Amino acid sequence: MGETPEVKKAKRPLPKSRVMLNALVDSIYQAAWDAEAKGEPVGWSTSIFPQELCATFDIPVLYPENNAAGVAARHDSPRFIATSEGELGYSNDICSYARLSIGMAHQMACDPNYEPPAVQRMPRPTFLLCATNSCFELLKWYECLSRELDIPIFMQDCLFNYGDAKPAKHWVAYGRSQIEHNIKRMEEFFGKKFDWDKFLEIQKISVENARLFDECVMMNDRNPSPLNGFDLFNYMAPMVVARGRRETTEVLLQLKREIQEHIDNGTTTFGSAPQKFRVDWEGIACWPNLGYNLKSMKKYGVNCVTNGYVGAWSLHYTPGSLDEMAEQYMLSSTNVVNTATMMGKRADVANHFQCDGMFCHINRSCKFMTYHMTCGREIVEEKCGIPVVFFDGDQADPTIFNEAQFETRLQSLVDVMETNKEAKQ
Amino acid sequence: MFAAGIDIGSTASKAVILDGDGQVKAKATVPIGTGTAGPERVFGQVMELAGIARDDVAWITATGYGRFSFEGINDQKSELSCHAKGISHLLPGTRTIIDIGGQDIKVMRIGDKGQLLNFVMNDKCAAGTGRFLDTMAKVLDVEVSALSGLSFQADEPAEISSTCTVFAESEVISKLAAKIRLENIAAGIHKSVARRVASLVQRVGIQPDVAMSGGVALNSGLVRSLEEEVRCHIRVHEDCQLAGALGAALFALHSMRNCESYTG
The missing domain is CATH 3.30.420.40 (ATPase, nucleotide binding domain)
Structure with missing residues (x-):
């Protein structure tokens, strides 16, 4: 007798905003391939470089960090990481996005049988864009890519904000001078004049998209939250890869409508399970284990209603002001501010979203973000009176995460949150 | 029932x-x-x-x-x-619990009814866990239960500086090769575990009474080392395991x- 055939659960259709988002991302990859086919420039960029520049030049740019997240989520990262660690000799202590991307670049450049990822295949770039605002390792990573592929880098050096004050005037001038210098160098490299009127339009769209994205994030402060917090890891994609485009505005407007519908109808993408606990998930997603993380959290009625990381692409400045734009790029990521500032902000957000706890992804690949959490845990505990619990994982390297360790920590966090709720009652 | x-x-x-x-x-x-x-x-x-x-x-x-x-x-x-x-x-009266399990270390703050109030656990590293002690006992060719008695006979505890289980294993092997007494190595192993656990205890903060849970608590040599590191008396019940x-x-x-x- 044959076995009972497995009954596959029908997948829920994607919401319209996700369909629009996927189409937008596909079109960005397609534009890069079209440019490659015509022998035109194609860029690879760190995730928070002033993308307004290449958007003005109408030059396609792809984002290895964003790409690595997708590759890791599809469980395809080990082969690229293996190339970096084995053939090229990079240490497994460095960022797994870097290991993945350098391994992919090397295979692309040197392996005639290179097999690209099944989706979101990146063409070989002809130039690189590197802003040092989100990680100290980016500079070396992009130097390695530059050597591997023998292509130039456009740099935007961003300074670490040790104090609590806004960046000093001369810091802003330093940032602005680099933007201006990059525009001149790009004019030479692309053989095109920079269109300042178009630049202003793209700045306006970028700022509008930042405002819309923030609104969507803040709508999740309702109880129950209309979104499962992990949704934001998906919806941050257009902010990373296309925040200066009208299509992103359309995606975010659609998302906002859908969130409002959920609020009006009392529904949520978290599903039918009750949202017993609201947590602030801190750190980058554990991409290879995202499904398991979500399933486990749902099992205990835990929804991550907010996340500090997804807001890194919300840059607010006055269109036309290069100074403000430069300043924003120097402040955008939580990795360019000190621990007291970063964790203080997170505590304020956790309070606003009425979180019962903070669940922190201790991510060996993102050491500085992890450092903030381990050193700043007391700030959150004192300001919010909520438990802060850590679990080990990695953003793209699946060898670090352990399901049983994750669930034990999650379940114990739930026990503490339950105790706190009972004490309040 | x-x-x-x-x-x-x-x-x-x-x-x-x-x-x-x-x-x-x-x-x-x-x-x-x-x-x-x-x-x-x-x-x-x-x-x-x-x-x-x-x-x-x-x-x-x-x-x-x-x-x-x-x-x-x-x-x-x-x-x-x-x-x-x-x-x-x-x-009863315990407010801080240290539990050294086979593959993790837990330090818990508890309430008067035994409710869990806060905790920290080790990261992805076997250092300081029960498995660490098992590995070291194997290298010394003794039962893990014998480590305690040995450590009480130490006169000059050996310095085991590695926290990594694998590195500590090779460090212990080199101590054996250098003819360092088993008793001193056993005491050094306990001190190494105690240092690791003490740093986690500090993250939660010591609130008396402090007690140890789990089978490793039966190792009184380790409990003594831990008391020295956290500078506090640690209660152990015979049924701790x-x-x-x-x-x-x-x-x-x-x-x-x-x-x-x-x-x-």
């Missing part, structure tokens, strides 16, 4: 049966854990000791890493909450009573 708690750890299985009044009817330990015959065996043993059949057990709560895999349970609880509950029952199972049984008893009052 009876309530049962079973703690299925990575290296041992423990079980406790409570009667309807909350008195311990039987307790048992089997030195093999999840993925082995240990859980079934310990449950069989504890029922035999209690002189009861499985049908006499109204509620079973499982805990430990194997808590999801034992058939016939009514519910499962995290081992942190079970250790908190169990130790609070065995040693059963604390998780006892906590699970207490949760089971609570559920059983709720269920009885509901149906009654």
